[in-house]
Amino acid sequence: MTAEELLKKVRLIEFKSKRKINSLFLGEYHSSFKGVGMTFSEVRQYQYGDDVRKIDWNKTARFNEPFVKIFEEEREMISMILIDISASMNFGTRKQFKNDTVAEISATLAFSAIKNNDKVGLILYSDKIESFIPPKKGNSHVVRMIKEILETEPKPAQTNLNLVFDFLLKTIKRKSNIFLISDFDIPNFERSLSIVTKKHDITGIRVYDDIEKIFPNIGLVKFKDLETGKIQWINTSSSKIREEYSKYYAMLVTRVENTFTKNGAGFLNIPTQGDYIKVLFNYFKGHH
Incomplete structure (x- = not known):
């Protein structure tokens, strides 16, 4: 992506996000996250x-x-947006890639925060902290965050949420609203999540592509794990393999969601081709 293309994309996301933050949405955001002192x-x-x-x-x-x-x-709060930039997030088949959806969701949350007179910050992570932008106010600050999200290349590494949570606890001392965005194809992180939820209000936002739920019947296909680089052939014409995959996928989603709800954290599922504004609005409405 050239500098010109990047700027154009940043401005487009800024425009789309601001247009979608109407007074109704802001009202729900405001009443969902009250001041801490x-x-x-x-x-x-x-x-x-x-x-x-x-x-x-x-x-x-x-x-x-x-x-x-x-x-x-x-009233003033801090919102932190934590984004998984491991390679599996650079995936999409329908409307757009996961990381494009993530950039739009993040911009919407960030502009909602500063409209609410809150500070907002950003952490990009994979198996290490890739980028940290401390919480601040202001339009130009949010534009910088969007640019950082779009500019950072996905990393061919597995996600380490334990490291991210440790960094968060050391860096953000005041109770904050944490939006944790990932596809959550991640090894066990329940213990560190339970520690962080004692200090901060956390919402997990799982971004996924519909094709991940059900394998299409397209014959013998070579698959490459984007995070490990491992390659294997899978016969997608086998109904047994497709059925086993669907069961595994449903179990994975349920396990992640249960991990969040069991620890008193919020959790959202947002498809790349879906209306994320409606999902966010309904969540904030029920979060009062």
Whole structure:
């Protein structure tokens, strides 16, 4: 991709993302992810039903009647977008490649965050941390993130989520909204996920292509594992092989989803050819 083509693609994704973030979507995003702290706002006279723990005893003693402290939620949050850039993410057969869908989803989440006056940051990972952009505000910051996502070449390596979670805990100290994007064809990561969910709010976003669910009947085909480089021939005309693959795939998806829900984390499945805005909207609506 030339510099000109890259810029054109970045601008297109920026335009599409901003157009899709309507007031309804932003409202759902805002109410889904509330601030984590409370700031002192004012003192007023006690009213029936007020929490007695909030009584301002100094003012109460001075005026000989009860007063309470009023607090407001700190609205500003941090959102971190963590993206798997291992080679399996560079795959697609219908509408577009997984990594194109990932760039659009990330841009939508990032622009929603800054519209909400939140900071947003980015981590690109494979078997190591490939790129880290610390959380900031601003349109130009999000454009830089999109450019980084599109510019980074997929890595022929297996994903190491344990390393990513360790880096996240060391780097982002304040409780944040974490969007973890991958196809989750990943070895066991449940233990490290359970540690991170105690500190941050996590949503797993699984991006997949429909062809991955069901092998098409196209005869004897040579397959190359994009992450390991291993090559093998598979007879796709065998109904038994296709059936076994479908069972394995369904089991893999269920296992990943259960890993997230068991640890109190959110989980979404988004196909490359689907309407990701509708999936995100429904998720935020149910996340209140």
